[in-house]
Amino acid sequence: MITYNIYIVDDEDTILDSVSLALHGEYHVETYESAEQAIDSMEKSPPDLILLDIGLPGMNGIEALGRIKSSHYDIPIIMITAYEDINTVISAMKQGAYDYVVKPIHMDSLRVTIENALETVRLRKEVQHLQEKYLKENLPCYIGESHAVQDVMDLVETVAKSPDTPVLISGETGTGKEWIAGAVHYRSPNFKGPLIPVNCAAVPKDLIESELFGYQKGAFSGARASGKKGFIEEAANGTLFLDEVGDLSLEAQAKLLRFLEEGEFYRLGDTSKVRVNTRVIAATNKDLDSMMEKGLFRRDLYFRLAVVVVHIPSLNERREDISPLAKHFLVEFSKKFDKNFTGITSDAMDALVTFNWIGNVRELKNLIERGVLIGKGPKLTVQDLRIKEGYTLQGIKKAEHDICFPPIPPTGVDLASLQGSLEFFYIQEALRMAKGNESKAARLLNMNHHTFRYRKKRLQIK
Numbered sequence: 001m002i003t004y005n006i007y008i009v010d011d012e013d014t015i016l017d018s019v020s021l022a023l024h025g026e027y028h029v030e031t032y033e034s035a036e037q038a039i040d041s042m043e044k045s046p047p048d049l050i051l052l053d054i055g056l057p058g059m060n061g062i063e064a065l066g067r068i069k070s071s072h073y074d075i076p077i078i079m080i081t082a083y084e085d086i087n088t089v090i091s092a093m094k095q096g097a098y099d100y101v102v103k104p105i106h107m108d109s110l111r112v113t114i115e116n117a118l119e120t121v122r123l124r125k126e127v128q129h130l131q132e133k134y135l136k137e138n139l140p141c142y143i144g145e146s147h148a149v150q151d152v153m154d155l156v157e158t159v160a161k162s163p164d165t166p167v168l169i170s171g172e173t174g175t176g177k178e179w180i181a182g183a184v185h186y187r188s189p190n191f192k193g194p195l196i197p198v199n200c201a202a203v204p205k206d207l208i209e210s211e212l213f214g215y216q217k218g219a220f221s222g223a224r225a226s227g228k229k230g231f232i233e234e235a236a237n238g239t240l241f242l243d244e245v246g247d248l249s250l251e252a253q254a255k256l257l258r259f260l261e262e263g264e265f266y267r268l269g270d271t272s273k274v275r276v277n278t279r280v281i282a283a284t285n286k287d288l289d290s291m292m293e294k295g296l297f298r299r300d301l302y303f304r305l306a307v308v309v310v311h312i313p314s315l316n317e318r319r320e321d322i323s324p325l326a327k328h329f330l331v332e333f334s335k336k337f338d339k340n341f342t343g344i345t346s347d348a349m350d351a352l353v354t355f356n357w358i359g360n361v362r363e364l365k366n367l368i369e370r371g372v373l374i375g376k377g378p379k380l381t382v383q384d385l386r387i388k389e390g391y392t393l394q395g396i397k398k399a400e401h402d403i404c405f406p407p408i409p410p411t412g413v414d415l416a417s418l419q420g421s422l423e424f425f426y427i428q429e430a431l432r433m434a435k436g437n438e439s440k441a442a443r444l445l446n447m448n449h450h451t452f453r454y455r456k457k458r459l460q461i462k
């Protein structure tokens with residue numbers, strides 16, 4: 001059986017003695033003659049419930065109530081008052097007191113009030129526990145067997161634990177950036193707060209500031225008469241996900257930077273600041289390095305957002321993930337369309353593994369969805385996928401390049417190491433031509449900076 005811990009805070013010895021005697025045995029009771037002493041000891045071992053006198057010397061009960069609620073919101077506090085002063089009682093209830101009792105205290109009614117309060121706490125904890133369990137068990141899983149995906153998930157686990165750290169997610173379109181933003185949010189302590197996604201590219205440039213920061217009534221023509229909370233305020237105690245952050249105007253970038261630095265901002269047309277605690281996750285499929293070079297993205301904002309960078313390599317760079325992803329989507333869409341697909345033919349899987357994935361996982365998902373929808377089953381075939389010749393890597397090679405490759409010698413070649421050497425050579429060559437400037441070198445190889453950096457690191461090129 002749980003023994004609840006109750007603090008009694010009152011300057012009258014008779015109250016402390018009589019109430020603690022009455023509750024002794026059922027509860028673990030600690031008595032304090034002042035709010036200051038009680039608050040001090042709460043730091044070491046917070047109680048489950050507090051009986052708090054209003055008319056205390058030094059810090060009075062109402063002041064103490066505010067202090068305790070700001071740091072231990074969940075602890076129910078029952079106020080003790082010498083006479084039923086309606087204004088004081090209302091003020092206490094407004095500040096979050098659970099209930100109040102009037103002196104002289106009737107122990108039977110106090111007992112019922114305490115039992116009810118503790119039952120509320122117990123139920124709240126149970127709901128919270130079930131919510132956490134449900135969310136953990138129902139988190140969509142991020143599929144992938146490659147080292148790259150394992151590295152991404154390890155980083156997600158680590159960064160999720162520090163709920164104030166900004167995160168920048170980079171990767172080509174369809175690699176799963178939004179997915180990763182959700183994973184960071186739901187694995188972090190602020191998962192009980194909201195996850196507010198904002199697609200910066202979808203909001204018109206002249207509206208983005210009012211959408212992000214909100215506005216005061218009458219801030220501009222067309223503004224709502226009542227004013228409006230912005231996305232940042234909506235995301236209080238949760239996560240603000242700024243998708244396509246590269247599309248923010250320079251003005252909005254400046255305001256966002258100020259918010260990240262100070263934790264405060266002004267609503268449009270307002271003169272008092274709003275303080276909001278939220279984690280900012282930004283994502284982009286643009287090359288922010290080259291945008292910074294062109295003066296289109298603020299460097300100082302980049303460093304604020306990129307405290308932790310999670311880079312998701314393109315699907316073409318982690319082909320080991322194609323088969324598990326394809327199987328996962330096959331099951332998902334088979335269920336959705338009530339089909340009986342049991343697998344993928346080896347020809348179809350070969351085609352998938354050698355396909356040039358420009359739209360990454362999203363494209364793979366769409367292809368499987370269409371295949372399952374039009375296919376008859378029980379196996380997904382190349383015909384179901386409708387992959388056109390010319391789109392697979394072999395096809396592209398045929399169509400695009402006139403490069404002469406040396407013939408295969410009788411002893412054969414080690415293709416995997418040849419590919420590695422080719423990559424090694426071109427990355428070094430591009431760096432040489434770009435005089436060590438990584439983003440220029442990346443552009444020479446038609447890849448984004450993060451992909452370039454990832455490959456360079458993997459090949460240990462200095």
Ligand SMILES: Nc1ncnc2c1ncn2[C@@H]1O[C@H](COP(=O)(O)OP(=O)(O)OP(=O)(O)O)[C@@H](O)[C@H]1O
Nearest residue numbers: 142143144172173174175176177178179285361362
């Ligand atoms: N590893 C994965 N496991 C399962 N599903 C995935 C994975 N990666 C991506 N997806 C799925 O692929 C689709 C595209 O992912 P998402 O929308 O997160 O991409 P994105 O990087 O945000 O793209 P964009 O830059 O175009 O906004 C989603 O439906 C997502 O569910």
Ligand SMILES: [Mg+2]
Nearest residue numbers: 177178243283
């Ligand atoms: Mg996205």
